[in-house]
Amino acid sequence: MLNFSRTVYDTVKAGDNWRQIAVTPPVSAYVHVPFCRRRCFYCDFPISVVGDRKHGENSLTVQSYVKRLCAEIQATPPRDRPLETVFFGGGTPSLLSVSQLDRILTTLDRHFGIVGDAEISIEMDPGTFDRAKLRGFLQAGITRVSFGAQAFQDELLQYCGRSHSVADIYAAFNLLDTEGVANVSFDLMSGLPHQTPQQWEDSLDAALKLNPAHLSLYDLILEPGTVFDRFYKPDAEPFPDSETAANFYRLAQQRLTAAGYGRYEISNYAKPGFECRHNLTYWFDRPYYGFGLGATSYVGGQRFARPRTRKDYADWVERYVNSGGEIEGERVSDSDLILETLMLRFRLAEGLAIDELQRNVTEETLKRFWQAIDPYLNCGWMEVYTAENSSEDVSNDKEHRRIRLTDPEGFLFSNVILAKLFDKLESVAELP
Ligand code: SF4
Structure with missing residues (x-):
């Protein structure tokens, strides 16, 4: 398992204007893992559906993706600063096996270096990991878990096409708790079809009872091309009306603030010291590497979004590796x-x-x-x-x-x- 380089250095002040900040070497990396057991009805992310059984080493698709992802990382010209944050997002990164996650982290560490006190986050969905996998992830270097709970009512989870139940949420949280994972974030969603104010309040209370270090609250957006988009109209039944949705937002602010969480970003609350360092990189508009299908990078003042389908991404990685890591990004004006x-x-x-x-x-x-x-x-x-x-x-x-x-x-x-x-x-x- 990993032994991250203990690089000691001062936090470099990025310079005194936004253009200088934009071209500073990145210290953050986002890694996209585009596999889910099934597609949630509101989701338009670039993912492949792999079903309940075919993930990790059971799936050739996942295996070849990890290989390609590592090739992309290795072909990327390293800058002179090691990584301070890594974020495995998806998709459902907890569908990776321990050895696949370890391989990606080892590749990042050998190529860029990862500081000893790095924040290494992973999105994990209930029902996709057991104690052995969680232990393996922690040994591989994971320090923070972002947990996709979304709601504490089985009927709402089903309306949204989520592939887990409320019992799965409690079972997964119990694993995180008993394995001593202190830096846990919960995702909750408001504005779901048929969601009542009482259900939203109950979800907030249920999440607060579990006492996570961090909470991300998202209001559902009706994205084109999703299942919901086919069946529903924005701001109409069965979605809560706009005044009810606004009250959901106000209630969350009252409840979470009273419980000792500080809102540090429009959708994010944390106990003191548990703000997500990786996401702050985005909100301070600082550079970051992006790896994997559909991922965006912001390096040297250039933004670049990778292709969003497996075939196009595979072709792109081949060209990228052959060109020695040349990227044709769009320079931000x-x-x-x-x-x-x-x-x-x-x-x-x-x-x-x-x-x-x-x-x-x-x-x-x-x-x-x-x-x-x-x-x-x-x-x-x-x-x-x-x-x-x-x-x-x-x-x-x-x-x-x-x-x-x-x-x-x-x-x-x-x-x-x-x-x-x-x-x-x-x-x-x-x-x-
Ligand atoms: S688990 Fe997340 S990424 Fe996967 S389909 Fe659902 S919302 Fe989309």
């Missing part, structure tokens, strides 16, 4: 960089430092920014506040003024606010 940074930062509870904003945009962009958000400052959906510097700030001042969406009302209407901001800035956003 200055205006996109600004808009993306604003969008991502306003997902965070701490928002954005005003001096950082001033350093990174022209006067004209800044003027339009304040014009666009003025109505939302007045109605209480956004606020300017004074904060101590966070570890991510590059300012030397001890305190500074920041701007953020308010919780919960600003977060609830974030789509409206960001759309207005984009509208106002799209034609002028540029770096000084």
Whole structure:
């Protein structure tokens, strides 16, 4: 099993503007594992359905995918910094066998290095692992488990086509608990078809009783091409109406805050110290490697999305390996960089430092920014506040003024606010 390199180094300040941050060497890697037992009715992710029995070493498809994924990792030119976070997402990465997961992590470690205190997360679904597999994953280096519970009512799980039951959730959580996994996150979904306010409240209470370190709450979005899209219309029966959905959001904020969780991002709550370091990479708009079918990478100021089908991904890896790791990415333009940074930062509870904003945009962009958000400052959906510097700030001042969406009302209407901001800035956003 792995013995990660104990690289000791200071957290490098990424520079003093967003373009410099964008081209800093990545210290995070996302690994996509595109296999699920069956497809949930709301899901449009790039996955292959493998059924209940064919996964891990039982499946030639999974085996050849892991081989290809490792070839992609090995062909990627390493930068001069080891990885601080790795995230196995999917799909259902817990369908990998221990040896397959170990092989991928060993390949990452040999190629890039992984620091000794790295956060290594995996998404695990109830009913896809037993004690032996969990122990093997932990020995291989997993430090954090993101657990797809979604709801605590069997009928809701069935409406959504989930392949597990509420009993599976409890059995899986019991395994995590008795194996001493402290850094566990629960995913819960609101806005499900036929979901009542009482069911949402019961799911929150049931999750809180299990006392996970972290909770991610998602509101169901009707994606084109999904089973739900074929049967249902957005914002209509059997989905909860928009006022009920907004109340779900408000109730979650009250319950989780009262239970000692802090909302640090629009959909994410954590006990102090258990914020997901990997996901913060995205929200601070920092670079990251992406590996696997459909995965996106953000390296050297370029974004690149890999093909979303197995055949196209296999062909792409072959060309990529033969070219010695040449990638034709799309360089992020200055205006996109600004808009993306604003969008991502306003997902965070701490928002954005005003001096950082001033350093990174022209006067004209800044003027339009304040014009666009003025109505939302007045109605209480956004606020300017004074904060101590966070570890991510590059300012030397001890305190500074920041701007953020308010919780919960600003977060609830974030789509409206960001759309207005984009509208106002799209034609002028540029770096000084
Ligand atoms: S388990 Fe996740 S990735 Fe797989 S089908 Fe369901 S929602 Fe999609």
